[in-house]
Amino acid sequence: MxxxxxxxxxxxxxxxxxxxxxxxxxxxxxxxxxxxxxxxxxxxxxxxxxxxxxxxxxxxxxxxxxxxxxxxxxxxxxxxxxxxxxxxxxxxxxxxxxxxxxxxxxxxxxxxxxxxxxxxxxxxxxxxxxxxxxxxxxxxxxxxxxxxxxxxxxxxxxxxxxxxxxxxxxxxxxxxxxxxxxxxxxxxxxxxxxxxxxxxxxxxxxxxxxxxxxxxxxxxxxxxxxxxxxxxxxxxxxxxxxxxxxxxxxxxxxxxxxxxxAFGELVWSFLIRQQVLYGLEQLSSSACRLFYHPQDASKVRGQKNENLRQWQEAGFGEVSLQAKASLCPGSLELETVQGRRRVKLGALGAFYC
Ligand code: SF4
Missing domain, CATH: 3.20.20.70 (Aldolase class I)
Structure with a gap:
């Protein structure tokens, strides 16, 4: 609880x-x-x-x-x-x-x-x-x-x-x-x-x-x-x-x-970075829109836009970010441009454990 x-x-x-x-x-x-x-x-x-x-x-x-x-x-x-x-x-x-x-x-x-x-x-x-x-x-x-x-x-x-x-x-x-x-x-x-x-x-x-x-x-x-x-x-x-x-x-x-x-923020950013990479690989897509709660904006970008840079380096150059107030803080949604598929990323933590 x-x-x-x-x-x-x-x-x-x-x-x-x-x-x-x-x-x-x-x-x-x-x-x-x-x-x-x-x-x-x-x-x-x-x-x-x-x-x-x-x-x-x-x-x-x-x-x-x-x-x-x-x-x-x-x-x-x-x-x-x-x-x-x-x-x-x-x-x-x-x-x-x-x-x-x-x-x-x-x-x-x-x-x-x-x-x-x-x-x-x-x-x-x-x-x-x-x-x-x-x-x-x-x-x-x-x-x-x-x-x-x-x-x-x-x-x-x-x-x-x-x-x-x-x-x-x-x-x-x-x-x-x-x-x-x-x-x-x-x-x-x-x-x-x-x-x-x-x-x-x-x-x-x-x-x-x-x-x-x-x-x-x-x-x-x-x-x-x-x-x-x-x-x-x-x-x-x-x-x-x-x-x-x-x-x-x-x-x-x-x-x-x-x-x-800002150690905690670094950890959140790292987790979001890995979750998005994992999600894009699962969806076989190099382009997507990533929705997040407005209060998570800096975590999603990473310090000095580190996440955007690393997604690009991994070949996922077209990750566009969009704040969405209806999402819960800490929860992300990934939508591929081609297939309009949407996946909740919150559950992908299993990847680590
Ligand atoms: S028991 Fe806790 S407070 Fe005491 S010395 Fe060890 S770590 Fe420090």
């Missing part, structure tokens, strides 16, 4: 509850919060400010990110939740979500979280292959993720899964294996963060010594597109592709890897 649109107010708890530092992680930089762990008062202030700017009627969720919430002592969980619960009781906040490690999910604790107003848990799984999880020193295997998803589902919570294409030891085949397992888990939504190398992490050392080679931007876009195509088919929401743009990322801390400020 796709997640309905809502505003998420992030409440960052950098490294809180983490049992060790994973090889790729520097949450203090990613969340832009320096070393500080927030107090309950900080959380109340952040929520108050965010809610003051909120348009009436929009759903708002308070979200604890950047650490392993359920691994914190119960007293600290209660303290952090209290301000969010206050706004939940007044109806200003419509839900509380949190991210955590799969090995910090226990049945009883999850039941308690539900009674505290938590409605959604995002699992930082990162990979679903044991060899990749071991190389990233995550300290759990796929069966642990499977169990965590089952426990959360059983408790009636919305379940998200975070994955990181390009972790050490991940091949294209192992990424496909991760996706095959993801389809079986069938979470409500996923986030995709291609692995980048941050200064001060263990991965930075492996990168400096030549042991770890990050994915190129093109490879990261392609692997993420496989995931996006599969999720589209299965109605699994994809709520983030690529790291959030931040001042810290622009500083010297980002050493290498497939970061791009």
């Amino acid at each position: 796709k997640e309905p649109r809502k505003r998420i107010v992030p409440l960052f708890i950098p490294f809180l509850g983490c049992r060790s530092q994973c090889v790729f992680c520097d949450q203090r930089m990613l969340t832009g919060t320096g070393n500080a762990a927030p107090t309950a008062e900080d959380i109340r202030t952040i929520l108050e400010k965010a809610l003051a700017l909120q348009p009436a009627g929009q759903k708002v969720e308070a979200a604890f990110y950047g650490g392993s919430f359920t691994a914190l002592p119960l007293r600290q969980q209660k303290e952090l939740l209290a301000p969010a619960q206050h706004f939940l009781a007044t109806g200003k906040v419509t839900g509380i979500r949190l991210s955590t490690r799969p090995d910090a999910i226990e049945e009883e604790a999850v039941r308690w979280l539900k009674t505290q107003g938590v409605s959604c848990v995002e699992l930082g799984a990162q990979s679903l292959c044991n060899s990749v999880l071991n190389a990233a020193k995550r300290g759990y295997g796929f069966s642990c993720v499977e169990k965590a998803v089952a426990v959360l589902r059983h408790a009636g919570l919305t379940v998200g899964v975070q994955l990181m294409p390009g972790l050490p030891g991940e091949t294209r085949l192992l990424w496909q294996k991760t996706l095959q397992r993801l389809w079986k888990l069938a979470p409500d939504f996923i986030r995709l963060y291609p692995t980048v190398v941050l200064a001060g992490t263990e991965l930075a050392g492996s990168y400096a010594s030549g042991v770890y080679k990050p994915l190129s931007l093109a490879e990261a876009v392609e692997r993420t597109a496989w995931a996006l195509a599969g999720c589209q088919q299965r109605e699994i929401g994809v709520i983030r592709m690529g790291l959030q743009d931040s001042e810290e990322l622009h500083s010297a801390k980002l050493l290498a890897g497939p970061y791009h400020p």
Whole structure:
């Protein structure tokens, strides 16, 4: 089931509850919060400010990110939740979500979280292959993720899964294996963060010594597109592709890897490019009209008209673009000029999986 649109107010708890530092992680930089762990008062202030700017009627969720919430002592969980619960009781906040490690999910604790107003848990799984999880020193295997998803589902919570294409030891085949397992888990939504190398992490050392080679931007876009195509088919929401743009990322801390400020747009463009090529080949046609929703115009053209250029290079020189407001965003139609045949491209994601 796709997640309905809502505003998420992030409440960052950098490294809180983490049992060790994973090889790729520097949450203090990613969340832009320096070393500080927030107090309950900080959380109340952040929520108050965010809610003051909120348009009436929009759903708002308070979200604890950047650490392993359920691994914190119960007293600290209660303290952090209290301000969010206050706004939940007044109806200003419509839900509380949190991210955590799969090995910090226990049945009883999850039941308690539900009674505290938590409605959604995002699992930082990162990979679903044991060899990749071991190389990233995550300290759990796929069966642990499977169990965590089952426990959360059983408790009636919305379940998200975070994955990181390009972790050490991940091949294209192992990424496909991760996706095959993801389809079986069938979470409500996923986030995709291609692995980048941050200064001060263990991965930075492996990168400096030549042991770890990050994915190129093109490879990261392609692997993420496989995931996006599969999720589209299965109605699994994809709520983030690529790291959030931040001042810290622009500083010297980002050493290498497939970061791009418009990463998600690159992935959509790639997917559309491949779908149109596939559709034209199926229809044995070199000319067509491509209909798309107006809000998808830049994705359809690609950055600097990359898609138009690549269609031309592949021998499909006459792709004419036409916006059509009656289409759903993300849905395309292809019509050949000769035969007036029309094909919906949304289902062609099967090509990738
Ligand atoms: S990846 Fe998650 S569990 Fe690992 S150190 Fe970072 S916040 Fe903690």
